Amino acid sequence: MATTRKGKKKSKKTTVNSKKTSRKTRNVKKSSGKTKKVTGKTGKAAGNTKVAGKTKKSTTGVSKKSGKKKPVKPSSHFKLIRKVADMKKLARELRSRRRKIALVPTMGFLHEGHLSLIREARRRASVVVVSVFVNPKQFGVNEDLDRYPRDLAGDRRKIRSEGADYMFAPDVAEMYPENFQTFVEVTGVTRDFCGASRPSHFRGVTTVVTKLFQIVQPDMAFFGEKDFQQLVTIRQMVRDLNQDINVIGMPTIREEDGLAMSSRNTYLSTSQRHQATAIYRGLRKAKRLCDSGEYDAAELSAVVLDLLREQRDMEIEYVAVSDPNTLERIHEVEKQAVLMVAVRVGDTRLIDNIRLTVRRRR
Amino acid sequence: MATTRKGKKKSKKTTVNSKKTSRKTRNVKKSSGKTKKVTGKTGKAAGNTKVAGKTKKSTTGVSKKSGKKKPVKPSSHFKLIRKVADMKKLARELRSRRRKIALVPTMGFLHEGHLSLIREARRRASVVVVSVFVNPKQFGVNEDLDRYPRDLAGDRRKIRSEGADYMFAPDVAEMYPENFQTFVEVTGVTRDFCGASRPSHFRGVTTVVTKLFQIVQPDMAFFGEKDFQQLVTIRQMVRDLNQDINVIGMPTIREEDGLAMSSRNTYLSTSQRHQATAIYRGLRKAKRLCDSGEYDAAELSAVVLDLLREQRDMEIEYVAVSDPNTLERIHEVEKQAVLMVAVRVGDTRLIDNIRLTVRRRR
Numbered sequence: 001m002a003t004t005r006k007g008k009k010k011s012k013k014t015t016v017n018s019k020k021t022s023r024k025t026r027n028v029k030k031s032s033g034k035t036k037k038v039t040g041k042t043g044k045a046a047g048n049t050k051v052a053g054k055t056k057k058s059t060t061g062v063s064k065k066s067g068k069k070k071p072v073k074p075s076s077h078f079k080l081i082r083k084v085a086d087m088k089k090l091a092r093e094l095r096s097r098r099r100k101i102a103l104v105p106t107m108g109f110l111h112e113g114h115l116s117l118i119r120e121a122r123r124r125a126s127v128v129v130v131s132v133f134v135n136p137k138q139f140g141v142n143e144d145l146d147r148y149p150r151d152l153a154g155d156r157r158k159i160r161s162e163g164a165d166y167m168f169a170p171d172v173a174e175m176y177p178e179n180f181q182t183f184v185e186v187t188g189v190t191r192d193f194c195g196a197s198r199p200s201h202f203r204g205v206t207t208v209v210t211k212l213f214q215i216v217q218p219d220m221a222f223f224g225e226k227d228f229q230q231l232v233t234i235r236q237m238v239r240d241l242n243q244d245i246n247v248i249g250m251p252t253i254r255e256e257d258g259l260a261m262s263s264r265n266t267y268l269s270t271s272q273r274h275q276a277t278a279i280y281r282g283l284r285k286a287k288r289l290c291d292s293g294e295y296d297a298a299e300l301s302a303v304v305l306d307l308l309r310e311q312r313d314m315e316i317e318y319v320a321v322s323d324p325n326t327l328e329r330i331h332e333v334e335k336q337a338v339l340m341v342a343v344r345v346g347d348t349r350l351i352d353n354i355r356l357t358v359r360r361r362r
Numbered sequence: 363m364a365t366t367r368k369g370k371k372k373s374k375k376t377t378v379n380s381k382k383t384s385r386k387t388r389n390v391k392k393s394s395g396k397t398k399k400v401t402g403k404t405g406k407a408a409g410n411t412k413v414a415g416k417t418k419k420s421t422t423g424v425s426k427k428s429g430k431k432k433p434v435k436p437s438s439h440f441k442l443i444r445k446v447a448d449m450k451k452l453a454r455e456l457r458s459r460r461r462k463i464a465l466v467p468t469m470g471f472l473h474e475g476h477l478s479l480i481r482e483a484r485r486r487a488s489v490v491v492v493s494v495f496v497n498p499k500q501f502g503v504n505e506d507l508d509r510y511p512r513d514l515a516g517d518r519r520k521i522r523s524e525g526a527d528y529m530f531a532p533d534v535a536e537m538y539p540e541n542f543q544t545f546v547e548v549t550g551v552t553r554d555f556c557g558a559s560r561p562s563h564f565r566g567v568t569t570v571v572t573k574l575f576q577i578v579q580p581d582m583a584f585f586g587e588k589d590f591q592q593l594v595t596i597r598q599m600v601r602d603l604n605q606d607i608n609v610i611g612m613p614t615i616r617e618e619d620g621l622a623m624s625s626r627n628t629y630l631s632t633s634q635r636h637q638a639t640a641i642y643r644g645l646r647k648a649k650r651l652c653d654s655g656e657y658d659a660a661e662l663s664a665v666v667l668d669l670l671r672e673q674r675d676m677e678i679e680y681v682a683v684s685d686p687n688t689l690e691r692i693h694e695v696e697k698q699a700v701l702m703v704a705v706r707v708g709d710t711r712l713i714d715n716i717r718l719t720v721r722r723r724r
Contacts, residue, residue: 092606184546185547186544188541
C-alpha cells in the first residue's frame, strides 16, 4: 500500500484549477491491520479507496498519524532515457541480473495519482521505470492531443524525488517511426462506455502499452483505477496475449473535495471545477444507498444522474452499473459492481467510478 | 543455412498427392563460400532459393556431395508440452539459464519445408521449440479449417528425430479460452494480395504468433518464404511492437517438379497436381526474363499469367510484382522485387513467389 510523504511538502490549500496540487493524506489503521488511505482533511472521501491490486501485506512501519515513515531517497543513479534502443538494452541487462522491474506508464504532467503508483511500484520492485509519453494514437482526431498539458522538467523532478530509477520519455518518432502499422485491439470490454464515444482510444492504449511492455520488460505494471475501463482492458489484453506481467490497479487519488485527480482537471474554469465535484458526490451517495440495501442498478444510477443534471455546464455521457470484470451492464448488484460515470463539463471530458459491494447478510 | 540429411532417408520418387514426401537435396558450394540448397534431381529449381534471413555464417562441416554431416541426434530430453502454463514455466527457466531459444511455429502435418526450418533452428539456437497448432483464427468462415490435415503422432516423430527439444501443441481452449477478445493487427502490408481475399487471415496469424512469442519467449523465430506476405507481416509486427525477436525467413522447399511444398497439396487430385506445376514454371520463366533484362512488371507478370491460363482448373487470384519490404506493387523492377502468385486449383488455394533481382550492369 502506498506510503505517504507527509511533511516533505508543505501542506497548502488546494487551489482550484491549479497545475500543481499538493496533497495532504493520512493513513488510518483499520482493525484488520491493513492501512487504508483516505484523502482530504475530513476523511469523507474514503468511499472508493479500496486497493484493487494484490497488496496484501500491511504497510511497513507506518502507524496512524504519528507514523514514522522511511524517507524517500531519490535514486542516486536516476536516469532519463529518450531512446527505445537504450531502454531495451537496459531492460535486457536488468532482466539478466534478475532484477524485478516495475513499469508505471503515464502521459506525464504528474499528479498525486501518478505518484501513488510510483510509491507502490518502489515498494514492490527492485527497479522502477516511469514512462512519460503523450500517446497520439489514443487521441481521436477532434480530441485534446495538442492542448494536453506537458511538463517534462517537472515530471523528471517528481519521478526522481519519488525514488524511481528511470524515466523513459521517448518522442513520437521513436515510438511510431514512419510506416508504423501494427495495432493491438481488445474487442469486448472496450465496446461500451468510453470505447463507444472514443472509437480508437483503447486501441491506442493497448498498442502503446504492449510496446512499452516489450521495451521495458516489466514484471509488474501499475495503473490507476480512475481509468477503470482502461484497467479492465489491459488486464484482458495481458491474459489474452499471455503477457507475463502482473497488472496492479491502484485506488483513485482525489482532491480534497473528492474530484478524481486528472491532468485534464487543469482545463476547468473555476465554475466548472465546482460543478465537477457533483460527480463524486453522486457516486458516494449511490454507494451509501447500495450499502443501505438498494441493489437496483437503475435506482443507483438515478441518484447520480439527479445530481449531475443539476449542474449547468454538465453533459452526461454515461452513468452505468457494470460487472467489474467483464464491464457488462447489470440490472442488479449481486456481489460486486462498479458504477461508472463519464461527463463533459464544457469541453472537458471527466470520468470517475466507485465500487459497489453487497454486504453479507447475517 | 539449412543442412540436409542426405542418406538418412531413402530417396524415392515423389508420388503425386502423397502425404509424406521424402526429398532428395544436395548442397552446392558457391564461390562465395555460402552453401545454397537446391531441390530436385535436376537442380533446375534453384531459382528461388536465396536465404532471406540473416544466415551469414556458412554451414558447419558440410561440403558438396561428399560432405560428411553431423548425424542428427534426437534430443534425449524431448518433451511434448500441451499446456500454456507449462510452456511458459519452461521458457522462464530456459531464459533464466540464458539459453538461446528458437521457435518454429507450424500448423503441423509437417513436410520438408518445416523440417528445413527446424534444422536451421537447431543449428542456431541451444533450445528448439516447434509449435504445432492449427489456429482457427486465421481461417475464414468458409475456409478449410475442418478438413485441414492433422497428424500429431507423425509430427511428434518428425520433430523429435530432427533433434528439436520441445513440441508445443496446445489445444484450442488453451490458446483461446472463453472470453478471448484481443487481436494483433498489421494494417498496411496485409491489405493487398492474400489479405484482400482472406480478410481476417493475417489478424489471426499475427495474434497467434504474438501469443506464441509471449509463451515461448524465443530469441529467434523461423518462417518459410513460401508464405511471403506472412513473413513480411511478421517482420513488420516485430518491428512495430518492439518484440525482441530475430525473425528468420527460410527458402521455399519444393517437390521435385518445383511445386512449393504445402500441407494443402494433399487436397489436389492427380490432374490438379499436374496443373499446379505451372505456377513455378511460370515464376522461373519470369525470373529468366528478368535476368535477361526485362524489368517491366506487366511483361513479367504476363508470362506467368499465360502459363496459368493454359490450365483447365486454375482460377487466378493474383499475379503481381511488388517491393519485397513494403509489398507495394511496382511497375518496374529497380533493384529487388518479389513476384507473387495466388491461384485456386479446384477448391485448393495455392500460393508461391520468386525473388527478382536486377543484375548489376558492368
